Structure formats: structure tokens, C-alpha cells
Amino acid sequence: MRNFAKQYIRIFILPAVLSAVFFLLATSAEAARLYMTPLKGSYQPGDTFGVDVRIDSEGECVNVVDAKISFPKGAVRPVDFSRGESILTLWIETPALAPVTDTISFSGGIPGGYCGRAGGDPGISNVLGRIIFSVPGFSVGVAPVGIAHIDFLETSKVLLNDGLGTEAKLQREGSAFTISTTPSTTTTNEWVDAVRSDTTPPEPFVVEVQQNPLAFGGKHFIVFSTTDKQTGLDHYEVSEVDRYGNTPNSERPALWKTVQSPYVLSDQEIKSVIRVKAVDKAGNERVVEYVPDGYGLMPKPKPASVNPGILLGVGAGVLLLGLIIFLVRRKKRTRETTPPPPENIAG
Template sequence: MQKIKLQIKIGRICAAVCITAFLLLVRQADATRLFFSPATGTRQFGDQFAVDIGIDSEGECINAIEAGVAYPDSALRAVDFSRGESILSLWVEAPVLKFDEDSFHFSGGIPGGYCGKISGDTGKGGILGRIIFRVSGFSVGKKSSPVARLEFLPGARVLLADGMGTEARLAVENAEFGIVESSTRGSVDEWGKILDDDTTLPEPFTVEITKDASVFNGKFFLVFSTTDKQSGIDRFEVLEMDEYGMRPGWNEAAKWKVRESPYLLEDQEKKSLVRVKAVDKAGNERIVEFIPEGFMMKEAPQGSKFGRMQFTAVAVGILLAAGVLYIRKRKRNLQMKNEEESDVSR
């Protein structure tokens, strides 16, 4: 009887263990995955290559991601980050790559959510960003490693698009690359080839002027955004210009400035021309503009800011020229006087 009870007890324990293991496997299979692509390979000193940060939501709809990536700076140097094919359209924290650091963080959102790759989509889908690495070969004070491991930092989070900010179950998959000093193939520059092949302008976009009590103390600001499917957007530049080509409210010519969206307008009366330039990492540009109703470029009239600036410039030029002539004349007179005194002393 005792033997039978023991067998039953052992059977129950085995069944419980099997059920638990099965549930864990199911839970892992259903978890949203963060991964690198490619995740393996061999690189050599001097190589410059791209690694995608990808996500597979396993059929669930997600709308926010927060993550960090670590890499060995003794072997790799992160030189750029491309958002060209990213599913994140709202960046809360864009990656900042620093020469003396071996990790970075990023976070962003997807208005409307992302529920996985759509059937028929020929793109990669699920890309959060692309890291550009250079195999440095050496680092001051650090020994180069034959293996470079990319890892997601603890604390990564993915939120479901359920209206409640529920955290998705998450599984992370790291990457590992072998590093060699040299090979018969020579070093490669995958990123350079991407830039050379990119001759396409950033995607068309529009700009919108709006205001909100919670943003810039209720003042008018400009909103803009676009993507670039090849090398990715490098920067946005903004130019505000009045009808005389001047910076609104300033006695200086209008100039392009590197800015992010949202951008606080200098001309709160919205009477100035506003241009926004999107520049991708290959240098291709697309410019769009906001033209106020009735706006028309004019020549600077007499007494205008521009006219006064021209007059001031001319006046300063004349004064400088007169000063130079005066100094030269005085120097020449002194030289002649010294020569005369020298002759008399003889």
C-alpha cells in the first residue's frame, strides 16, 4: 500500500512539473520578442556594418517600446543610428551615441499601434532602428576581444495597445559576432554602400502650425515629421523669413537652423514664410513650406530694417577705409619726419 501511494505521489509531482514546463514554454512562445538581425557572423578590423533592432509582437498589438543596448567598446564602436525603416514614428528618447560609452537607450511610440507585419508587406517589418558599428580593432587601455556580444539591457519594456498601458510579456535575444584581425576578403563598409546607393529624397510631408495650452505656454508652434526608407533622416532644418528675407523680429538675414519638432515659432503673428528641410544621412533633401495668406516677397524699402542694415554696413565700410587711409598717411608722415631729422643731424 505504501509503495502504491509513493508511486501516485511521484506521478502527481511529475505531472505538475510537466504542466509547469509546458505553461512556461507556451508563455515564452507567446512573448513579444526583441532581437538583433543579423545575430551572428564574423567581422574583421576595419569593417563597418549594420545591425537591425527588431521586434516580433507575436500577433499582439503594441504601441510603445523602451529599451537599451550594450556592446563591447573594446571591439565595436557605434558610429550612427538610422531610423529609416523604424516602426516608431514618435520618438520620446532618440539614441545618443557617445565615443566614450558602450551603451545607449531609446524609447518611442506608435500612434495607432503595431500588430505585426501585414500580409503582402515585402519589407522587413518590425524594425525599431539600425545601429551602424565599426570594428575598432583596439581601444586605449582595453584588450580587444575575439567575440563581440550585443545585449539588451535589463529594464526593457513593451506596452500593449490596450488603452491601459499593460506591459507585454517580453523575451530578448542577444547577438554575438566573432572578431578577427584580418582575412582574405578585406574589410567591408556596408553602411557606406547604403549611403552611396541612396539617391532618393525623404518621403513627402506637410507642416502644421498649431497651439496647445500644455505646450510652449500656449504659444504657436510648428509640427513636422517624415521618414526616409533608405539611409534614414539625419536632421531637420527650419527657416523663418519675413517679406524682406529677414529673420522675424531681428535685424539679420534669415538662416537655416537645425531644429526638432515641435518647433516654437519666432513669429507668433504667423505672418512669416516658414520652410522645413528634411535631410537624410546620404545628404538628400526635401523642403516644404508654410506660406501665410497674402504673403509676398518685397524689396527692402528706404528706411526698412534691411535698408538700414545695408546703410549701416556701407557706413562702417567707409569708416574702416578712412581709418586705414589715416593710419597709412600718419605712418608715412612720421617716416618722412624721421628722414628729415636724420639728414639734419648729419
């Protein structure tokens, strides 16, 4: 009987246990988890709140996140997306808010990969982005929503940093918020509070001038990137300034214009200063410059000055010449109009 039990364990039980252990190890080695914080909360019409989208790589290294998030239309409305604390540094698809389709999507990468919270990090450095939601007032004919579920769609993906683009087994955890149907005399606006408290400009960065025969028809262009740890970046602006303080190849004063990186330069000879301004969502700015070799501001050229005495002399000469021409023409006309003297007729 004992021999039979041992054989049964050896043949059936032990392989099953080993297979289960192997399966669990394999699963945990390739798993990743997308989740949100806070997981729950209570809000009312007029409130504005933030939801952090986070990732847990489960000990593995990942380098690409493609997130698709759904929310109930009418219960909440996405109004902004902050990338201030995001670990994504290369944005493949910038955050797109689509209230009509009730979805939010973004895709980004981490060059070198993200392998989890760094040792000694006092915070939880796994934020992909923060979605700012507002709770609209209820409309006539629209049924109020008691619980607003914000979830990841099944089409969301996370890729491992294995050089093969392997898709990780993914766990998805959303949030659920209670939406009150009774407005209150006081409202919560977490986003406005964050913007008002943000007095720090975006992080320092550099501007690089590049040229590639396969890009932009071989024209010179600039690349730049930075982050903002508080409210996140809002936009970039560029200004090209020639030696006279003007826009290159024009006499118009140099102005700022909103652009994205990469940006094709107007001055393809690279003789102008290139200024790039990063502006965060609180309006804080950081400006950096690229100064070409040999650049130096010069005073704007002035019209050539002429000695007043010379002008007076030239003017007098022109008048004298005009007077002479007038007298000559007058004398000529006098001769033409004077009748000839009568001829003497011999008797």
C-alpha cells in the same frame, strides 16, 4: 484497476495538462521578442557594419518599445543609428550612443499599435532601427576580443497596446560577431556603401502651426515629422521669411537653422513663410512650406528719391543765406572797430 486509472487521470493528469495548455496560451498571448539581424558574422579592424534591431510581437499588438543594448568596449564602437526603416514613429527617447558606458538606448511608440507583419508585405516590416558599428584598430595594452556579444539588457521593455500599458513577457536574442585580430588589406564599410547609394530624399510631410495655452507660454509653434526609408533622417532645419525676404523683425537675410519639432516661431503674428527642410544622412533634402493667408513677397523699401533740381535749389538757397549772414556780420564788425571822428573844441 481500470477505474482507479481513470480516476487518477481525471484527478491528476487532466488538470495538469489543462493547466499547462492554459499557461502556454497565456504566455504566447502576452509574449514579444526583441532580436537582431544578422545573428552572427566575421569582421576585422577597420570594418563598418550594421545590425538591425527587430521585434516579433508574437501575434499581439504592442505600442511602446524601450530598448537597452550592451556591447563590448574596445571590440566594436557604435558610430551611428539609422531610423530610416523604423516602425517607431513617435520617439520618446532618441537613440543615444554611450561608448563610455558601453550601452545604446532608445524608446519609441507606434500610435495605433503594431500587430505584426502586414498581409502582402514582401519584406519584414519589424525594424526598430539600425545600429552602425565600426571595428577599431587594436591598442597596445588592450586584450583583443575574439567574440563581440551585442545583447539586450534585462531592463528592456515592450508594452502591449491594451490601453493599460501592460508590460509584455519579453524574450531577448542578441548577436555575436567574430572579431579577427589580423587586419586585412581590404575592409568592409556597409554604411558608406548605403550612404553612397542613397539618392532619395525624405518622405513628403506637412508643417502644422499650433497654439496651446499650456505650451510655450501660449506662443505659436510648429510641429513636423517625416521618415527616410534609406539611410534615415539626420536633422531638420527651419527658415522664417518675411515679405521682404528677411528674418522676421530684422533686416538680415533669412537663414536656415537646425531645430527640432516642436519649434517656437519667431514671427508670432504668423505673417512670414515658414520653410522646413528635412535632411537625411546622405545629404538628400526635402523642403516644405507653410504660407500664411495674404502673404506675398514685396520689394525691399528704397530710400525716398529727391528731384536733383530741388536739391540744387535748396543748396543755392543755403549758400545765399550763408552769404547774407556773413555780409551782415562783417558790416557789424566793421562798425564796431571804426573809431569815432574827433570832436571840435571851441577856441
